[in-house]
Amino acid sequence: MYAIGALSRATDCKVETIRYYEKIGLMPEPARSDGNQRRYADRHRERLHFIRHGRELGFSISAIRELLDLCDRKHRDCAAVDAMARRHRDAVADRIRALTALRDELDRMIRRCAGGDVAHCGVIEVLGDHRLCRHDHG
Amino acid sequence: MYAIGALSRATDCKVETIRYYEKIGLMPEPARSDGNQRRYADRHRERLHFIRHGRELGFSISAIRELLDLCDRKHRDCAAVDAMARRHRDAVADRIRALTALRDELDRMIRRCAGGDVAHCGVIEVLGDHRLCRHDHG
DNA sequence: CGCGATACCTGTAATCATTACAGGTTCCAA
DNA sequence: TTGGAACCTGTAATGATTACAGGTATCGCG
Known part of the structure; x- marks a missing residue:
């Protein structure tokens, strides 16, 4: 006990x-x-x-x-259990795809940042303008 | 307006x-x-x-x-903005690594499932016994 | 100008999965 | 027997929304 x-x-x-x-x-x-x-x-x-x-x-x-x-x-029958596991695996895979796209976008953002002042900061620019993104995240 | x-x-x-x-x-x-x-x-x-x-x-x-x-x-100076973006990128990369390990483990779980009844379901087995996992997730 | 549908207002509570806290009780070893 | 750790209950906080209730504003149409 x-x-x-x-x-x-x-x-x-x-x-x-x-x-x-x-x-x-x-x-x-x-x-x-x-x-x-x-x-x-x-x-x-x-x-x-x-x-x-x-x-x-x-x-x-x-x-x-x-x-x-x-x-x-x-x-x-364990088919239901299996189906849940598969659904979950697929959800995880989707999340990985989204995060990979995000990581790539952050990399691009960081590369754009020339190290100058905020007025020319690529990070701020990308955050303010969705069009600078290469992928659809939504 | x-x-x-x-x-x-x-x-x-x-x-x-x-x-x-x-x-x-x-x-x-x-x-x-x-x-x-x-x-x-x-x-x-x-x-x-x-x-x-x-x-x-x-x-x-x-x-x-x-x-x-x-x-x-x-x-x-945009160094602070840049640093935040980098920290965030690194956090995203970590999350991708963790999720990839997780997805692989779910795949193994699903493969273990022989399609029989719950008593022999690999998914249930793995959930009940941490030792059946290949990676540390914690 | 009046009517009604839709959009808006505020404030509060729910969601999810925990964690933290306050104020009191029990357990166990020395 | 005593002292401190571990336990108890109940409530509130976290983060980022979303939902709801009950009431008011706006706007197009006749």
């Missing part, structure tokens, strides 16, 4: 976050000590680990909730 | 967002009609355009505030 601090250390998840997950119903209410302190079992640690890992992988809380629901109903 | 809706359409920025920018002091208070409605001039459109473009490029509100301050004090 873990206290919340031990669970926190075991899962690298802040104490406040654990209590938050309980409040939003993502973590089940654990047992309590006589003095009303939370006492966790291994199943809590596993579930929290799953949640934290999902969060690290960028899944939203609601996506993780869905994944956990899918897990709880064991032996059902 | 634009009403707020016209400015909204001209800059592709929601009406609520324009009022929000005014509230936080990012946009100056515009003139008002007799009936107390906001009336904007071109300089507002330009400034809002600058702000929106900065946001699209991923600059935070406070970064944009700094940039605008630097701009307002014209003819001062």
